[in-house]
Amino acid sequence: MRSKRKKNFFYGIMFHHFHDQKKHYKGQGSIDRDRLYSLIKYFGKKNILDPEEFIERYKKDELKKNHLCLTFDDGLKCQFDIAVPVLEDLKLKAFFFPNTINLSSKPDYLELYRAFRHLYYENIESFYDNFFETLQIKNLDLFFKKKSKIIDHWKKKFPFYSYSDIRFRISREYLIDDDKYKKTMFKLFKNKKFDYKKKQNEIYMNTKDLKRLSNLNHNVGLHSHSHPTLMRLEPRNKQINEYSKNKKILEKIISKKINSMAHPCGSYNKFTLKILEKLNIDIGFRSTLMVDMQMKKINNSKLEIAREDHSNILSNI
Template sequence: MSVASVPHGVMFHHFWDQRHPAGQGAINADDLARMLRHLGPDRILSAEAWLERAVEERLEPHHLCLTFDDALLCQYEVAAPVLADFGLTAFWFIYSSVFEGHLRKMEVYRYLRTVAYPTVDDFYDNFERALARSRYADMAAKATVDFDPGRYLAEFPFYTDADRRFRFLRDRVLGHDPFEEIMDSLVERAGLQAEELRHLLWMEDSHLRALDAHGHILGLHSYTHFTTLGEMSYDQQKREYLANRRHLMALTGHAPLAMAHPCNSYNQDTVAILEELGVKIGFRSNMERRPSSRFELPRQDHALIMAELEDR
């Protein structure tokens, strides 16, 4: 089944301009405008129209929607004005912990590798050296003896072998606390203060209210955005989505009807929880289509579309 033969979302994360650094995979306002013209604005439904048609099973094969994950300030400051110029609205999938005083270090780490190293491969080299000096070195060495980067995250063809190895170590070998221990040592060595980056990396509640007021749809993306949410217990997952829902309802006055699975990590418990919370649709993070579930709508990463444009 080709990409063009099913309705799907286009997934965005990072943007750059004079204020926000141009990290791996980030695009600027001109890139976004060029991409929207390439996709065809007439194919792109408003978030409200997509939600209505998805619930009523009236989406047509050529239909697209736009989605933005993680409540990043660069999205609001760089991408939102472009959408306004095109008269488009989008889904914005929000994880709530950063709005309530908790620091989500994954974005801090991305900022680190963007500003503290000449290239992302320089960052990976430094990460590997820090891992080799750590108490987790032997465990990591054993776990990666037979690691085949070509088979890991194969559904994301834009990842390099180094990207895949880093994500394998992060998500499947180290886990949350050991990974943060190693990364925090690199943050400290670079002289960055994580708390000082909060207002540069994420939106604030006022930005979310403005998006809602202008017809965009705010959706669930869990509370903490753990990368392996689907491995949590039913009760843990429910607490994640209840807290996420409470935050968005307090801002908008209405219950969230859409969501996206962080890092594609979910299971049948997740689906049951979302149904219980009244969520109508959910998105995956790749183009795998699961026709039987309205909580597994496909999305294409914007990096694949940029690659098409660069090949023209």
């Protein structure tokens, strides 16, 4: 929002999905290249710093209130195909935070689920209906009623989610485990005859793409190996493994030391920050502008830099 921008502090702008006329479908929250051009124009090209400059200025306490950086999460191929040519055209460099599990034969199914929802349903509401139907849970309304306070809190925290988006996410967190979720989704894939293996290769960047990004001097940083949605609840060993594995794989691909990261789903705890400190990470990003948990202020520490989702910027610019 323009009003938020008036608060005048530096932060990152967070991007996820992009669409075009051919390869990448238009989905929830996705934007095209023209929209990216106009957003950059709105921020002011001169206010957007290259990653290394952003980090250096942060270290020296020389970031100004108008300074921003661009960040791209989850290692999506649509970013490589659509956003990177725009950045190169404007001679801008950005942060990219990929999950390395997607380079393996067992990727995170998150994006696959997303593609499925958009390709096989008329709208997201009809997917949610079909999902809950297939799930067959009794007293679903009562469950949502009991969680109404949490639902309202999420709406405040993530204003770009609709109430049905939040209800879906709340049920993922409190009602069904990962296994039940996966089984339900695969049941739906089967019902709709969705060729998910083929789709996987179109969704994520491969090692060649990541190497290319790094060679173009974009900053490739950590986003955990498998993208747990609630890192703060994960046991310490798992957290260590998530970040060290992610770092090891990426450094091997790009042949450079990694110095940046973004918290998957904005989730972390004190221990996560200690791990990242040990891994020599110079800058870490959250996924909101909120000041919560034990934070005293916005941009609380070098590993808690605020980000604004691009969709919270006025749509008529």
